[in-house]
Amino acid sequence: MKRLWVLLMIATFSIALLGCGNSGKNENQQKNETVRVAIDDKESLKSQESSQADNVKGDLTIKMLNVGQGDAILIQTKSQNILVDTSDTDERDKLRAELDKAGVKKIDKLILSHAHADHIGGAKLVIDDYNVKEVYNDGTDRGKYNVYKGYINAAEKKKIPVKTLQAGDKLNFGNKVSFEVFYPTEELRAKFAADKDYNDTSIVGKLTYGNFSMLFTGDAEKVAENEQLNSSYKKKLKSTVLKAPHHGSKTSAGADYIKAVSPECVVISAGDPSDPTGSGNSYGHPHNQALNSYIKNGGVDKKNIFWTFENGTITITSDGKNWSVTTEHKSDWINNWLKNKK
Numbered sequence: 001m002k003r004l005w006v007l008l009m010i011a012t013f014s015i016a017l018l019g020c021g022n023s024g025k026n027e028n029q030q031k032n033e034t035v036r037v038a039i040d041d042k043e044s045l046k047s048q049e050s051s052q053a054d055n056v057k058g059d060l061t062i063k064m065l066n067v068g069q070g071d072a073i074l075i076q077t078k079s080q081n082i083l084v085d086t087s088d089t090d091e092r093d094k095l096r097a098e099l100d101k102a103g104v105k106k107i108d109k110l111i112l113s114h115a116h117a118d119h120i121g122g123a124k125l126v127i128d129d130y131n132v133k134e135v136y137n138d139g140t141d142r143g144k145y146n147v148y149k150g151y152i153n154a155a156e157k158k159k160i161p162v163k164t165l166q167a168g169d170k171l172n173f174g175n176k177v178s179f180e181v182f183y184p185t186e187e188l189r190a191k192f193a194a195d196k197d198y199n200d201t202s203i204v205g206k207l208t209y210g211n212f213s214m215l216f217t218g219d220a221e222k223v224a225e226n227e228q229l230n231s232s233y234k235k236k237l238k239s240t241v242l243k244a245p246h247h248g249s250k251t252s253a254g255a256d257y258i259k260a261v262s263p264e265c266v267v268i269s270a271g272d273p274s275d276p277t278g279s280g281n282s283y284g285h286p287h288n289q290a291l292n293s294y295i296k297n298g299g300v301d302k303k304n305i306f307w308t309f310e311n312g313t314i315t316i317t318s319d320g321k322n323w324s325v326t327t328e329h330k331s332d333w334i335n336n337w338l339k340n341k342k
């Protein structure tokens with residue numbers, strides 16, 4: 001990657017940026033120094049500057065849609081609609097209702113994190129019934145899998161390009177909102193493509209809008225998290241909001257990963273755990289081990305952890321500096337959940 005260097009005028013400015021109160025140096029020493037900060041590092045510092053505020057009116061809204069057991073996240077910038085995942089085939093009515101409620105007709109980019117049904121189940125419906133411009137997936141060929149074949153054929157029929165996303169790719173979401181892919185690399189995709197479990201080829205990437213950022217993780221598990229920690233992207237993982245990996249499962253949210261992301265807010269998409277039949281949440285997501293990892297390793301305040309089943313659709317708004325969260329339902333589920341569940 002191109003390394004651009006930014007010359008910061010004086011050390012005092014860089015210290016303000018870091019938020020360090022006491023550098024241990026006197027003022028004269030600070031003034032005489034010039035500090036070089038790589039853009040990469042500057043970006044990660046910037047993300048720490050975002051702050052939570054009340055009812056932010058911003059150009060960016062991100063809705064984690066209440067679509068049962070699966071993921072579907074609608075990102076709306078001033079110029080584009082982006083849909084990340086489409087929940088399960090059984091949840092298509094909910095997905096359609098949510099998209100209609102948001103007034104969506106055109107989807108500029110449909111990003112499908114990986115080929116499990118609870119992420120691609122609604123993809124054919126979306127491609128058939130909405131004006132989809134581009135489709136992106138994790139690049140693994142799951143041609144033997146009907147749900148996968150269904151959306152690939154639907155895209156082909158409408159001549160919509162299906163492109164692969166991999167580490168290093170960058171997408172422009174419009175209005176200065178960007179998305180950078182951290183995982184998987186081509187090599188890791190090939191390595192994990194043969195697995196029966198598709199989770200570890202999940203696309204992981206970070207949306208950035210000014211000082212605000214959100215990490216999208218699909219169903220990436222600890223293996224994939226560790227690969228990111230061992231890559232050059234480790235220093236970029238720090239994000240304002242974390243899309244809970246794998247619906248808040250304990251198979252993800254490893255201590256070092258959550259420490260690296262160190263989010264201020266975590267959003268979880270998972271269905272009704274008391275209805276473990278069919279495509280319900282028989283997994284008991286979110287797991288306490290994961291919740292405790294967000295809290296203890298990530299330093300996340302409990303009140304900033306949201307779950308679609310309890311909170312309904314979760315809407316994050318940002319103006320590139322401040323951010324706020326609104327939910328359909330207020331709920332203090334987390335205290336009871338931590339007390340009563342394993």
Ligand SMILES: [Zn+2]
Nearest residue numbers: 116118119219
């Ligand atoms: Zn999933």
